[in-house]
Amino acid sequence: MVYKKVMDPVKPAAKEPKSRRLTNIERSSYFARREAAKVLKSVLQGDANRRAVGSIKTLVYSPSIRNKKATFALVCQTLKYLPIIKDVLEIANVLNSKWKRQVELMYIITYDILFGQDSSLTGDPEKYLILRKSQLQSALAKILLKKGAKRIEDLMSQYKIPDVKKPRYVRVNTLKLDVETAVSELSKDNMVEKDDMIPDLLVLPPATDLHNHPLVTNGSVFMQGKASSMVAVALGPKPGWEVIDACAAPGNKTVHLAAVMKGEGKIIACELNKDRVKRLEHTTNLAGATNVEVLHENFLNLNPEDELYSKVRAILLDPSCSGSGTVADRLDYLLPSHSHTSSDGDGGDVGRLLKLAAFQEKALIHALSFPGVERVVYSTCSIHQIENEDVIKSVLPFAAFLGFHLATPFPQWARRGLPVVEGSQHLLRTDPVEDKEGFFIALFTRNATRSPESPQKVERGSLENLKQEAVGKCDCHKKFLRARIPKTLVVWILSPAPILLYPPLSLFLHIDITDLR
Ligand SMILES: C[S@@+](CC[C@H](N)C(=O)[O-])C[C@H]1O[C@@H](n2cnc3c(N)ncnc32)[C@H](O)[C@@H]1O
Known part of the structure; x- marks a missing residue:
């Protein structure tokens, strides 16, 4: 089904009084959205180039991110809904080139408006999208209709997201701290067990958040998997x-x-x-x-x-x-x-x-x-x-x-x-x-x-x-060639100008092969 692109004029909504001071919640979610957009940009660029600068967790838990918990939740949720958010923005056709330049922030705000909590959306990009909320909602309705889903949950259930409940493993850095002291320190707030195989490894319940724990920040323990x-x-x-x-x-x-x-x-x-x-x-x-x-x-x-x-x-x-x-x-x-x-x-x-x-x-x-x-x-x-x-x-x-x-x-x-x-x-x-x-x-x-x-x-x-x-x-070279040549041939056969295409193709092939040496 082809959707008609809509560019409805939008009635201006009641403006927030300029003098109103932001509450702490509003201020913190305002910054979390910007921090999340920064992480999202880096993650998406890395993913597109297949050269990740770090995993989502590493990026969120870097020192420059202040509100880690909220940022992490926003990035994960936005990514989870991203295919739908992209379709919604495409169908609603509300982003001009100015807003497309900060598209990751627009993804985050769209997530908040459609699936999250839009109650405290302060900031210009937020106001811009809030004014277009009905267009976003009607685009979402069209997507649901097209996919034969009644509710957004039906749509999401088509996505296979693994439920990873992995214990939180912590390796004691015995250069700085002995295992017994680490156990007694961490036991103050958590259930702690010793791993049965690795003498300096401790096991805590899944999702235990230790990123700001003093033993982690001072290098006495490292969050490292088994x-x-x-x-x-x-x-x-x-x-x-x-x-x-x-x-x-x-x-x-x-x-x-x-x-x-x-x-x-x-x-x-x-x-x-x-x-x-x-x-x-x-x-x-x-x-x-x-x-x-x-x-x-x-x-x-x-x-x-x-x-x-x-x-x-x-x-x-x-x-x-x-x-x-x-x-x-x-x-x-x-x-x-x-x-x-x-x-x-x-x-x-x-x-x-x-x-x-x-x-x-x-x-x-x-x-x-x-x-x-x-x-x-x-x-x-x-x-x-x-x-x-x-x-x-x-x-x-x-x-x-x-x-x-x-x-x-x-x-x-x-x-x-x-x-x-x-x-x-x-x-x-x-x-x-x-x-x-x-x-x-x-x-x-x-x-x-x-x-x-x-x-x-x-x-x-x-x-x-x-x-x-x-x-x-x-035999990697051979396997690699086997994997590459059919694709190359397809391009070659389909190409309207094989003679012109030959040099770049052979160059491409050559580069890939020599990379392996
Ligand atoms: C899987 S990571 C290593 C993780 C690390 N052992 C740890 O536990 O923290 C692989 C690393 O190897 C580096 N690397 C890749 N090719 C390399 C090379 N030819 N010489 C040295 N380092 C290389 C990458 O930049 C990357 O940092």
């Missing part, structure tokens, strides 16, 4: 070791490593992204992790043969991944890029997954190449086999050549790897439904035959050849 807290413990570096955290920001696992090592030894925390380096530095300062050396560098550029790294005995590799295991936790399912009706996360974006997997394999092969290294832990917060078991499968021959084998982190944990690779029983998975987040951990170990003092060097040429061969064996 699966994420398993990684440093699985690696198990001893106090005094030298360790690399290969992809370190924001640094939760780096500072956990520092605590596991009792602040003794050295951790080289490597991070590629300049902005995230700042967050990494903030985390290490907050944690009081003085044995961390932050390195703004591409991990792949660290030379394993460099004397600087000859004493490195363990590497934690937690590379960029699809994050498909934490979409519910991060609230990513609310974002436009996640179809509201699909339940398979980002499973459709095969090209992106294969690109990630190609980097993950390369980084894992690189980590295994450091001559003094005895333990390498690889982790992702992804549920996809491509990023997990497939990565392990393709590096296994290279790992075996260097004397590594798969070890079993947390043998008491029941959920292990998918049986698609030899040794899958050693791999660890957490389940997005049962454990409320999907995570993957693999641990490679070898005996310390290569003493860190005199690393026994595999001949450089042969190691390089083997690395090349291992990267070459990764």
Whole structure:
């Protein structure tokens, strides 16, 4: 059905007396709407470019946001209704170019007018939309009619929004506080239990809000999930070791490593992204992790043969991944890029997954190449086999050549790897439904035959050849091509000017392929 665009003249409503002072509630919701619009803009831009600056929670809980609770609620609610809000604004056709420049604020206000509480809507954009409330309401009525829904609840019930009731996990930063003191402090206001597997992890009821708790703000405890807290413990570096955290920001696992090592030894925390380096530095300062050396560098550029790294005995590799295991936790399912009706996360974006997997394999092969290294832990917060078991499968021959084998982190944990690779029983998975987040951990170990003092060097040429061969064996390139070529061909066939299109297409294809190398 095509709707007639309406631009009805609007009768001016009674004006608020200018002299009236805003109540505290009005002032605080006025600011919450602006803070929410700022977060929403960042979240939507990140989602559109597939380069999120942070999850919704991270952005809301950044220091610049004052009214965190109200802002968080507004962002989540607006995102939940966003497809409808967009349609309403489109059909009502009430936004001219001036208001479109602050469209995120208009989304938030529209949410408040149609679904929230519009009782305290002060501010010019608010007044503008309030004056057009009947147009918004009639646009909504048209949408309901079109979808065959009687009420907005019927419409919303068509959307699958998971109910995530995950316990609030808190990791005690033993560099600053002992576990018993943390338990007695947190027990003053909350129910607190110790985790049965991770000695410094505490479990509190779901949705316990600790963001402003003094133990959190002073770095004595970190709000860190259970699966994420398993990684440093699985690696198990001893106090005094030298360790690399290969992809370190924001640094939760780096500072956990520092605590596991009792602040003794050295951790080289490597991070590629300049902005995230700042967050990494903030985390290490907050944690009081003085044995961390932050390195703004591409991990792949660290030379394993460099004397600087000859004493490195363990590497934690937690590379960029699809994050498909934490979409519910991060609230990513609310974002436009996640179809509201699909339940398979980002499973459709095969090209992106294969690109990630190609980097993950390369980084894992690189980590295994450091001559003094005895333990390498690889982790992702992804549920996809491509990023997990497939990565392990393709590096296994290279790992075996260097004397590594798969070890079993947390043998008491029941959920292990998918049986698609030899040794899958050693791999660890957490389940997005049962454990409320999907995570993957693999641990490679070898005996310390290569003493860190005199690393026994595999001949450089042969190691390089083997690395090349291992990267070459990764069938990501082929899978990627398979995923890309049909699309390319379709464009090619449909194109009215294939000859003209050929150079940009081949360039596009070339760029994607070389990215994988
Ligand atoms: C999943 S996050 C790491 C999370 C971190 N381990 C934690 O627990 O807080 C991956 C990080 O790796 C960084 N990264 C990606 N490619 C990299 C590379 N080639 N070298 C170093 N860091 C990289 C990303 O910028 C991102 O900050």
